[in-house]
Amino acid sequence: MVGAGNIARRFVTGLEHVDGAELTHVWSRRAEATQAFAEQHGLSACGSFEALLDADIDAVYIATAHPSHAEYSIAAMRKGKAVLCEKPAAISLPELESMLAVAREQRVLFMEAMKPPFYPLYRRLREHLAEDPIGTPNFVRAGCGVSNYGPGLPEFDLERVGGSLLDIGIYESFLAIDWLGAPRDVQAFGRLGGGVDVFASVNSVHEHGVAQWYCGLDLHGRGDALICAPHGNVTIDGPWWNPSTATVSYKDGRTVRLEAPFVGGGLNYETAHFCELLAQGQIESPVISHDMSRHMIDVVDRSRAALGL
Known part of the structure; x- marks a missing residue:
């Protein structure tokens, strides 16, 4: 693992629920943090990033701030290591393309760590709609505001490519694309502060419909999601990106309540999927495909441009 911050700690907790996977080495730019993290979790603390890549490992999880994702991912893949990279995988579509080019060249597994589709509830919802459909969805509404961020954090720092779209909006972008298909047009309005959104x-137009979503760092939002189709609609209760309950409402009056609790904080489900792909010798996820990653960052790129970023 590269990184020893909050997301790294959550990853360790989740890995306890992934059979057949073991975390063995860690490195971060802060030597003291690396050593403390390694001692706490029984890992080998690497003195450099190069030492981490030279270790006897199969894959690297990138858990650093998103401006560094490309550098670390590319270096790991050029060493023949599979990469699970925290979202957003890149800070722009051109940067992502440079990462995917190396993945193709080296024929190694690369996957963006976008967790929602692997949760038990999300999978149960897909299974239920296959058995009792509501038709092809043509509208998605979602959003989240997290107002407990404070000044001085990376989310408010332009030099560290902060902002709500990359930090939170990438989730909403995924939801719209997952249910409505590839983006066709994007409009965005918002507020800037300190140079970031x-x-x-x-508002995004997709192959099969329209999405309306928001993200914010200075307000407290609900975090639920609505998916509408000709014969019914779905409400995923908030926080929809860590889903455990949803309601399917049919136009004939029927209502179906779905419940599926999760364990391990949730990162374990995407990690288990990644490990299965690695064991099978796959180089791309069919769920969070390279095209999915392209579409997600494309929507964010176009939204940031519309706001003047």
Whole structure:
């Protein structure tokens, strides 16, 4: 693992629920943090990133701030290591393309760590709609505001490519694309503060419909999601990106309540999927495909441009 911050700690907790996977080495730019993290979790603390890549490992999880994702991912893949990279995988579509080019060249597994589709509830919802459909979805509404961020954090720092769209909006972008298909057009309105987007409201047109979603760093939002189709609709209760309950409402009056609790904090489900792909010798996820990653960052790129970023 590269990184020893909050997301790294959550990853360790989740890995306890992934059979056949073991975390063995860690490195971060802060030597003291690396050593403390390694001692706490029984890992080998690497003195350099190069030492980490030279270790006897199969894959690297990138758990650093998103401006560094490309550098670490490319270096790991050029060493023949599979990469599970925290979202957003890249800070722009051109940067992502440079990462995917190396993945193709080296024929190694690369996957963006976008967790929602692997949760038990999300999978149960897909299974239920296959058995008792509501038709092809043509509208998605979602959003989240997290107002407990404070000044001085990376989310408010332009030099560290902060902002609500990359930090939160990438989730909403995924949801719209997952249910409505590839993006066709994007409009965005919002507020800037300190050079970053502190709030964005996005309308996106997709292959099969329209999405309306928002993300913010200076407000407290609900975090639920609505998916509408000709014969019914779905409400995923908030926080929809860590889903455990949903309601399917049919136009004939029927209502179906779905419940599926999760364990391990949730990162374990995407990690288990990644490990299965690695064991099978796959180089791309059919769920979070390279095209999915392209579409997600494309929507964010176009939204940021519309706000003048």
